[in-house]
Amino acid sequence: MIKTTTISEQGEQTIQDFIHTLTIHENLNPKTLKEYASDLKHFIGWFENTEHQEEVVVFHIEDVATPTLTRYQEAAQKVMELKPATINRRLITLKRFFEWAASESRIRRDPSKPVKLIPEEKVSPRQMTDKEEAALIAAAEHGGSLRDQTILILMFHTGLRTMEVCDLAPGDIQIGNRSGQLTVRSGKRNKQREVPLNAACKAALEKYLAELPPDSPYLFPSEKTGDRLTERALRHLIQKYMKAASLEGLSSHDLRHRFGYVMAENTPLQRLAQIMGHGSLGTTMIYVKANRADLQSEVKK
8 A cells, every 4th residue: 555645745736736727717626626636645656666667767747658557547446446436436526627637737638538437336225224213313303403304204205315405505405385396505515406395395394494593593503612514524414314123234325325225216317317416327226226126026025
């Protein structure tokens, strides 16, 4: 494994220039920027310490060619034995990095364009059962606040990510006599989308909104501070109710998966991808494939 802290000052400065540009021109969260920096340090560490073992090398972006990136990809697979998802994430970072370098005229052409990502086999996430969903809701009803109960119902019936739940404002909810929807303004890759609300979701939100202070900037504020509920706090409260319901091997993201599996039974693929905010239909297909596999298993029985 490459120690990413032992890279040259030139390499560190190049990373800082790239991250600085992203910070100014793109609305990326700090976690994403940190991952970009970490991925680039890993590559530069390999370039300076492994790719050129016979000499002392300082990283210069113009010295990187397509074969260099191909060798890095092979080393990540065969020597470092990294998972395909990890390798692909780092390759995507490098592609973005060299695209930036070309746009800044630091290099004449992008060496990463011909490099292909490694095919990944999509594994369907574990499916939460009807019984498990009911147990989690019951645990919140027995020992939780109205806010927590509403959060769980909303997540089960809309498939929102934890970040999207935390960022919701009261004005993002529109409830009519016969229909309702919410607006996600902080989706992945900053994409905004509309998510329909079913009857269960509407009823829960109407009850909750009647008790929410009218000046609250967030739909689900922290009960301690009144400010934005953090994703960490949201994951913690979900785990608390999972523990109370004696549920094991599940995470907050499994509520989103539960929504995907249930909806995939009767919802067109394109529409489900739109509702869940997926950038690729391949991501949505994991729910459809899992449902088909379950059906085949039942037929065999």
